[in-house]
Amino acid sequence: MPEPLRSVLIANRGEIALRVVRACKELGIRSIVAYSEADAGSLSVKLADQAVCIGPAQAKSSYRNMNAVISAAQAYGADAIHPGYGFLSENADFVALCEAENVGFVGPAADIIRRMGDKIEAKKIARRAGVPTVPGSVGAIAEYNEALAVASEVGYPLLIKAAAGGGGRGMRVVEAAETLENDLREIMSEAEVAFGDASVYIERYLTDIRHIEIQVISDGTTVLHLGERDCTAQRRNQKLIEESPSPVLNAELRQGLADAAVALCREVGYTNAGTVEFVFDNIERKYYFIEMNTRIQVEHPVSEMVSGIDLIKLQLQIAGGIPLNLRQDDVVITGHAIECRINAEDPDNNFAPRPGTVANFRAPGGFGIRLDTHIETGYTIPPFYDSMIGKLICWGIDRDEAIARTIRALDELVVDGIITTAPFHKQILETEKFRSGDFNTAFVAELLSSTPATADQ
CATH class of the missing domain: 3.30.1490.20 (ATP-grasp fold, A domain)
Structure with a gap:
């Protein structure tokens, strides 16, 4: 019988590393952060129980170095590795290496990652499960x-x-x-x-679509969904704003999407947290499976805010062999949540990355506000990684309140010394089109093309 995890190596950086550190502390699990030389002064390193440098700044020599990560886990006696998102989180070869070295992995098995990572195989699995595909x-x-x-x-x-x-x-x-x-x-x-x-x-090729995904969590026997997230506000296929629930689904469509995601998980024998992604045809009002992310996603806090369920804790417990103590009826979606991905980028210069030192930092506060970030005053954002510096998640009793609260929180946020996308998020939220909920994945591109100051060059 598996035993609950006593120690976890966190093979990631930034806000997700800090997020896992905090979950470990609340569960009484020893947290060990594996970091690169560029992240030696990061908040996750400061707050973890232990930290180990696994290589130079370049990700291929540190965060993507499978042998370095495995060796660190073994040297520090970690029961399992939490990969966060990105880097090695969906690398089936890495998970197979963990399995061969008898190091636990907080996520699904290598075979499932490999099968669902192959878009052709995933589509075949979806069809066998009776899930609509494009x-x-x-x-x-x-x-x-x-x-x-x-x-x-x-x-x-x-x-x-x-x-x-x-x-x-x-x-x-x-x-x-x-x-x-x-x-x-x-x-x-x-x-x-x-x-x-x-x-x-x-x-x-569907031209008038929304991007809607279902958050799932499974212990291998019980499969639960935590409702949907609408990720339609995108730029160049990269998500900018996510919200839950979707403003365009009725009860029948919502239930259909959730049932499809659960059926897919059962078909493949899925374990741990994952996200089943769909496109929604605005014209025909039909949904189609496109892919599954076999990891925790950047936007998971949106689902946490409306469900009150800590997904990272559940991940860690499942990896330690603790079954879910929830039923689907226990998952109650309340209110509305919106997440803005705040990047160190310049919207007025084709969203060019703008790493640098944070001269002054002030987080927004108040009821329903959550800011997941690893930055603080004096922190220097390294130029080697993704430019996201934080995620602002705001909850409201309904969508209108959530939008108003997010705009208020963006106004309160202060990150001096660098340029961020926070003002651009506010611009999106204040448009009539976003407020109406009636838009598609081309919405942000259209907004940029109509705003010369921030238009792509």
């Missing part, structure tokens, strides 16, 4: 004639997607038959270079 090829497309056959059935525009892609990368829209052969050849070549896998598949 019309298109069933398997990988190997050559032009296969692509042509799918195109004649599905119609244009099409979307060619790399099977191993993610994060908005490895995709190409095909508007007409004349460019199909060349587009197919180019995206396969790009996929091979970027992901080491040239496999691609083809789907109908």
